[in-house]
Amino acid sequence: MERTVSVPLYIGAFLMSLAIFLLGIYIGSTMDSSHLASISEDVSSVSDRVASVQLLILMEGNSSAFCPVYSSELDAIDNDVEKMGYMLTYLEDEKGVFDNELKKKYFVLEAESYVLSRKVNDLCGDDSTLLINFYSNKDCGRCKEQGTEILQARDELAAGGVGVKLFSFDGELNSSVADALEAQYGVSGYPSVVIDGKTYSGFRTSDELKALIKGSS
Numbered sequence: 001m002e003r004t005v006s007v008p009l010y011i012g013a014f015l016m017s018l019a020i021f022l023l024g025i026y027i028g029s030t031m032d033s034s035h036l037a038s039i040s041e042d043v044s045s046v047s048d049r050v051a052s053v054q055l056l057i058l059m060e061g062n063s064s065a066f067c068p069v070y071s072s073e074l075d076a077i078d079n080d081v082e083k084m085g086y087m088l089t090y091l092e093d094e095k096g097v098f099d100n101e102l103k104k105k106y107f108v109l110e111a112e113s114y115v116l117s118r119k120v121n122d123l124c125g126d127d128s129t130l131l132i133n134f135y136s137n138k139d140c141g142r143c144k145e146q147g148t149e150i151l152q153a154r155d156e157l158a159a160g161g162v163g164v165k166l167f168s169f170d171g172e173l174n175s176s177v178a179d180a181l182e183a184q185y186g187v188s189g190y191p192s193v194v195i196d197g198k199t200y201s202g203f204r205t206s207d208e209l210k211a212l213i214k215g216s217s
Helices: 007-059 064-095 100-124 143-159 176-185 206-216
Strands: 129-135 164-170 192-195 198-201
Touching: 007 064, 007 100, 064 100, 064 164, 100 129, 100 164, 100 176, 129 143, 129 176, 129 206, 143 164, 143 206, 164 176, 192 206
Parallel strands: 129 164
Antiparallel strands: 129 192, 192 198
16 A cells, blocks of 8 residues: 655644744844843943042052952952853854954953953962963964963962952964064064063963963062
């Protein structure tokens, strides 16, 4: 007995599958856009907090009386900035979502946080090491690996009571802030790290980084 093929049934199944597929793409795109909008709002909010701390330091005439406030607020700012960085990296690496203008705004916030950290270090005697990681997403075979080594070094040093504050910039994003920092520290290739103002070119293992950081303290 021959089985008859129901063309309308197959067409209906195909159209339903297509609809589900397109719905998934739409939901994913909507969620990605929502994440980007959320990050943009967070960048603006944290930038305002940085400006508030800078204004307070200016008003107090470089007095160290408010150092506990500066340090506490700066720690919270650093945590928020790092979370935003992780989310931007996740969207780029895992979702293929890029927003260069948002990333440039994030770099401005990072630079503001870096300058504020230098100020608080000098004013309050904070001995945290400031480390800038310059990388490229275009043509840098070991830049991602370098980022992993930096995080490992930072976490291992933190376990031993050594504080390290990390700032990362894509040097080929055409960000004026990143370009200015590269010029200031003489960065000529990727990866490169700047540890408390001193530049080290080329890939460094976590052990090498720990030795450099301890040497700068």
